[in-house]
Amino acid sequence: MRKASSPFFASGSRSLRAELLGWLLLPLAGIVVYNGWTAQRSAETVANLITDRMLLASARVIAEQVRETDGRVEALIPPSALEMFASPDRDRVIYRVLSPTGQLIAGFPDIEMPPQPPRDLQPVFYNARFRVDDIRGVALAQPVISETAGGNALVIVAATLNGRDRLVRELWLRSLRDQAILVCIAALLALLGLRSGLAPLLRVRNALQSRDPGSLQPLRREDVQTELQPLIDALNQAFARVQRYIDLQRRFVADASHQLRTPLAVLKTQAATGLREETSAGKSDALAAIDGGIDAMGRLVNQLLTLARAEPGGAALRKERIDLAAIARAALESLAGIAFDRGVDLSFEDKVGTLPLAGHSTLLRELVVNLVENALRHGPSGGAVRVTLDRQGTQALLIVEDEGPGIPEAERERVFERFHRLAPATVEGTGLGLAIVREIVAAHGGTISLSDRSGGPGLRVLVELPVADRDGTPREEPH
Incomplete structure (x- = not known):
């Protein structure tokens, strides 16, 4: 019993539908991988930007509270400067304030200094480690007005990277999800398009499978796309060549049967006459007649074979x-x-x-x-x-x-x-x-x-x- 093939996946070692889908989806998968890499880089850039803005805002809030009072430089740390980092990620916020002379005013003394000091009131962002955690920090110079000696106080604010890493993951996964959805939609549309595009070819296949084995009627080239019309033309030409060959064979058989019927009847009559003859001379005459008839038939057969070979569509x-x-x-x-x-x-x-x-x-x-x-x-x-x-x-x-x-x-x-x-x-x-x-x-x-x-x-x-x-x-x- 013949097993019906699936409408989506052709049987056999190779499938045109699978190859076309592969050529469509494999490049899309490569694009998704590349976009995933670039999306991660973009997510890290965005997360770093947000973290840096928060660090700079916190550092400026603290810097505004640095002033000299009674000859001493003091820094009041407002709670709002630290609360802006509040999140479920429980990031640690650490700071360090140094006077213009380099003395510790507030904060943690073991925070790493920036690779280069800030200049012209421009902040310096940097990555470092605080004890066992990776941190992101900003260093900001804050001018201090003093009656005796002025200068710039150094404000450093840093935070651990739990919230930043979470933001990177969320941004990256959201972008990756959107691209995966687009690829799935593209794959579905490609599959539907292939099914619709291959439908005329499948109809031609079904027509060839269901037609009578002896039928050599040409296929309609208008039923398929322009790209498939040369294939239909080639099939029709092959059908026409086979039909010509069949016609030649039929004509050869008809010619041979028509031309051999009379000589065979004559040979049969001559043989019967020879059998009835009782004298040697009579039998010799009959044999001579039969020999001449066989020669004539041999020439006729040779000419028929030559004609069949010379005709278009005959032997190559x-x-x-x-x-x-x-x-x-x-x-x-x-x-x-x-x-x-x-x-x-x-x-x-x-x-x-x-x-x-x-x-x-x-x-x-x-x-x-x-x-x-x-x-x-x-x-x-x-x-x-x-x-x-x-x-x-x-x-x-x-x-x-x-x-x-x-x-x-x-x-x-x-x-x-x-x-x-x-x-x-x-x-x-x-x-x-x-x-x-x-x-x-x-x-x-x-x-x-x-x-x-x-x-x-x-x-x-x-x-x-x-x-x-x-x-x-x-x-x-x-x-």
């Missing part, structure tokens, strides 16, 4: 750099015996020496063989068949001329159809030769045309194929 056509002149020469040598038997003068004129093409050597050889053999079949005994190889610009020219009856202009397009034969068909054949030639020429990006032979009756076949560059690719005509 691997092209390589070849020499058309060498291929034509070898093909004509194989047909010399047939020309001799028919009393036909077969000649070959090579005007270029070598003709490099990007093509399939076997199919091009079959092209030459079919054209020349067709000329030999239809030409008169004692006539001539002339094959010429030339070059014009970026095109290789293969010309085959015979002295046969030719082909009427009205029939010159139809003779390229499968199994089409001119009426009356006085020459034995399958009607596939020119169909094979046209498919081979088309597979190599060329053209083929038929015309009357100049200088007398007969047919002239002109095949034009693109010449290859040095790297083996067909050379284009310059514009």
